[in-house]
Amino acid sequence: xxxxxxxxxxxxxxxxxxxxxxxxxxxxxxxxxxxxxxxxxxxxxxxxxxxxxxxxxxxxxxxxxxxxxxxxxxxxxxxxxxxxxxxxxxxxxxxxxxxxxxxxxxxxxxxxxxxxxxxxxxxxxxxxxxxxxxxxxxxxxxxxxxxxxxxxxxxxxxxxxxxxxxxxxxxxxxxxxxxxxxxxxxxxxxxxxxxxxxxxxxxxxxxxxxxxxxxxxxxxxxxxxxxxxxxxxxxxxxxxxxxxxxxxxxxxxxxxxxxxxxxxxxxxxxxxxxxx
Numbered sequence: 432x433x434x435x436x437x438x439x440x441x442x443x444x445x446x447x448x449x450x451x452x453x454x455x456x457x458x459x460x461x462x463x464x465x466x467x468x469x470x471x472x473x474x475x476x477x478x479x480x481x482x483x484x485x486x487x488x489x490x491x492x493x494x495x496x497x498x499x500x501x502x503x504x505x506x507x508x509x510x511x512x513x514x515x516x517x518x519x520x521x522x523x524x525x526x527x528x529x530x531x532x533x534x535x536x537x538x539x540x541x542x543x544x545x546x547x548x549x550x551x552x553x554x555x556x557x558x559x560x561x562x563x564x565x566x567x568x569x570x571x572x573x574x575x576x577x578x579x580x581x582x583x584x585x586x587x588x589x590x591x592x593x594x595x596x597x598x599x600x601x602x603x604x605x606x607x608x609x610x611x612x613x614x615x616x617x618x619x620x621x622x623x624x625x626x627x628x629x630x631x632x633x634x635x636x637x638x639x640x641x642x643x644x645x646x647x648x649x650x651x652x653x654x655x656x657x658x659x660x661x662x663x664x665x666x667x668x669x670x671x672x673x674x675x676x677x678x679x680x681x682x683x684x685x686x687x688x689x690x691x692x693x694x695x696x697x698x699x700x701x702x703x704x705x706x707x
Contacts, residue, residue: 432676433472433672433673434472434672434673434675434676435472436472436473436474436501438472438675438676439472439474439675440652442614442655442657443589443614444503445475445503445535445536445590445614445616445657446473446474446475446503446657447475447652447656447657447658448473448475448648448652448657448658448659448671448672448674448675449473449474449475449476449477449503449505449657449658449659450464450465450468450473450475450476450477450659450660450661450662450668451477451618451659451660451661451662452464452465452476452477452478452482452484452488452661453479453482453618453619453661454482454661455482455484455487455661455663456482456483456484458484458486458487458490459487460663461484461487461488461491461663462487462490462491462494463491463663464491464662464663464664464668465487465488465490465491465492465495466491466492466494466495467665467668468662468668468672469491469492469495469497469502470495470496470497471668471669471672472672473668473672474497474501474502474503475502475503475505475657475659476488476491476492476502476503476504476505477505477506477592477616477618477659478504478505478506478507478529479506479507479509479538479540480506480507480508480509480512480521480525480540481507481509481540485506485525485528485529486528486529488504488529489528489529489530489531490530492504492529492530492531493530499531502535503535503536504529504531504534504535504536505534505535505536505537505538505568506525506529506534506536506537506538507537507538507539507540507568507570507592508521508522508525508537508538508539508540509521509540510540510541510543510544510545510546510701511544511545512545513539513544513545513546513547513551514545514547514550514551515550515551515553515554516554517545518551518554518555518558519554519557519558522537522554522558522563522564526563532563533562533563533564533565534563534564534565535564535565535566536564536565536566536567536568536589536590537555537558537564537566537567537568538568538569538570538590538592539551539552539555539568539569539570539572539580540570540571541570541571541699541701541702542569542571542572542576542703543701543702544701548579548580548582548583549583552567552580552583552584553583555567555584555586556584556585556586559585559586560585560586566586566587566589566590567584567586567587567588567589568588568589568590568591568592568616569588569590569591569592570591570592570593570618571592571593571594571702571703572591572593572703573604573703574603574604574607574611576703577591577607577611577613588613589613589614590613590614590615590616590657591604591608591613591614591615591616592615592616592617592618592659593615593616593617593618594617594618594619594695594696594697595615595617595618595619595620595651595656596617596619596620596621596622596626596647596651597622597626597629597632597647597650597687597690598622598625598626598629598690598692598693598694599622599693599694599695599696600688600690601615605654605655605656609655614657615655615656615657616656616657616658616659617651617656617657617658617659618659618697619696619697620647620648620651620656620658620659620660621644621647621648621660622647622694622696623696624644625694625696626643626644626646626647627642627643627644628643629643631686631687631690632646632647632687635679635683635686635687638683639677641674641677642670644660644667644670644671644674645670645671645673645674645677646674646677646679646683646687648660648671648674648677649674649677649678649679650679650684650687652674652675653679653684
């Protein structure tokens with residue numbers, strides 16, 4: 432039986448499987464993928480200012496037969512828009528493109544370039560107090576960045592969105608998040624498709640008549656990490672969705688835990704020094 436929205440586990444009210452839209456920059460494709468995902472049962476959609484597709488995401492939401500209040504919508508403020516004034520202005524522009532009066536989660540995309548915790552986060556607090564954003568998030572933050580952000584924010588830091596998959600398991604950050612009541616959201620949860628054909632995921636997938644992406648997503652779910660895999664075709668959107676029916680055994684989880692391969696897919700020059 433196909434999963435329904437009620438089958439999606441939640442982390443503090445956030446659906447733990449969503450649709451990522453990074454590099455989904457063809458307008459019509461993006462509209463259709465968002466519409467398809469929502470009508471299939473997804474209720475978590477993730478975008479960002481730098482993706483250049485907020486208008487298409489908004490159009491996909493508009494076309495889907497799903498009430499806005501049932502959708503968890505997140506976007507991110509890019510690194511050249513992180514001054515106090517630019518956060519406010521660019522967020523207003525994002526809302527206009529998305530066709531919504533609020534977003535459920537607004538992230539600082541990276542602790543880089545124009546990011547100054549006191550000024551940047553003062554704007555986030557103002558948006559939070561005005562109910563324009565319902566949660567404050569950060570992305571690509573190491574623990575010390577989160578600690579510093581909390582010193583400047585009145586609103587709670589709800590989530591940290593980071594690259595996380597079986598080949599970049601983020602053990603230390605997961606432990607930190609568990610200890611600090613911080614939700615982790617995984618981008619590139621399929622290691623940019625590198626999970627396909629990779630052992631031991633292939634062997635585990637064969638045991639369940641499943642796909643390697645489904646195994647990777649099920650593993651993240653077992654670790655309490657929300658995943659937002661990017662997909663554009665109905666086939667891939669559905670394959671990821673059906674990962675919700677896959678339950679891994681303790682031995683299978685331990686086998687994936689034991690993977691020693693380290694393969695970070697996203698590491699720009701402005702990334703945290705700890706990534707060097």
